Amino acid sequence: MNILKKENIYKGFLELNNLLIELPNGAKISREIITKKDTVAIVAIDENNEVYFTKQPRAGVNKLESIELPAGLIEPGETPEEAARRELEEETGCIADEIYVIQKFYADPGCCDNASYICVAKNPKQVKELSLDEDEFLECLKIPLDKAYEMINNGELNDCVSLISLLKLKNLK
Numbered sequence: 001m002n003i004l005k006k007e008n009i010y011k012g013f014l015e016l017n018n019l020l021i022e023l024p025n026g027a028k029i030s031r032e033i034i035t036k037k038d039t040v041a042i043v044a045i046d047e048n049n050e051v052y053f054t055k056q057p058r059a060g061v062n063k064l065e066s067i068e069l070p071a072g073l074i075e076p077g078e079t080p081e082e083a084a085r086r087e088l089e090e091e092t093g094c095i096a097d098e099i100y101v102i103q104k105f106y107a108d109p110g111c112c113d114n115a116s117y118i119c120v121a122k123n124p125k126q127v128k129e130l131s132l133d134e135d136e137f138l139e140c141l142k143i144p145l146d147k148a149y150e151m152i153n154n155g156e157l158n159d160c161v162s163l164i165s166l167l168k169l170k171n172l173k
Contacts, residue, residue: 004028034112040083041071041161043169044094044121049145052092052124053162056138067141067151069162080104080117088121092140093128096121103168107160118165 005020014036021029044052051069058066072087074080084099103118130140143151148166151157157166 037073038115040117042084044124050142053141054138084119094124097123
């Protein structure tokens with residue numbers, strides 16, 4: 001695949017670009033691509049096998065309370081592990097003994113170019129209050145891992161990053 005032309009349509013929190021692409025057979029097609037920073041999600045499991053989650057409003061699905069793993073954008077110059085450490089502290093007030101990547105994936109490679117990284121945080125300890133931005137309204141929750149899997153099955157947990165992260169973790173055990 002060869003990108004012949006890229007036209008920016010919108011630039012804000014994310015970018016929308018129109019690409020003119022030449023396919024291997026020589027045909028030319030137009031595709032809209034969403035560009036945003038790579039992301040990280042953190043599965044922080046404590047010594048009691050409880051996982052830290054956030055509950056927050058999500059405009060994209062018009063939900064006042066979406067329960068999700070702590071997650072966020074990877075800033076320029078940060079590794080996924082550094083971003084995970086920062087986001088975990090901001091959204092849960094926790095620090096962890098060790099943080100490592102267990103998976104990299106693309107949520108929607110047909111129209112989005114960003115990668116997502118799943119990190120595991122071992123032995124998280126809540127050491128401070130939440131450090132939220134002015135536009136963030138979230139609550140930190142601890143949920144037993146078995147209960148989290150039940151919440152997946154009954155639809156209470158339904159964002160793709162949390163689902164992929166928890167199911168990946170289950171396959172590692």
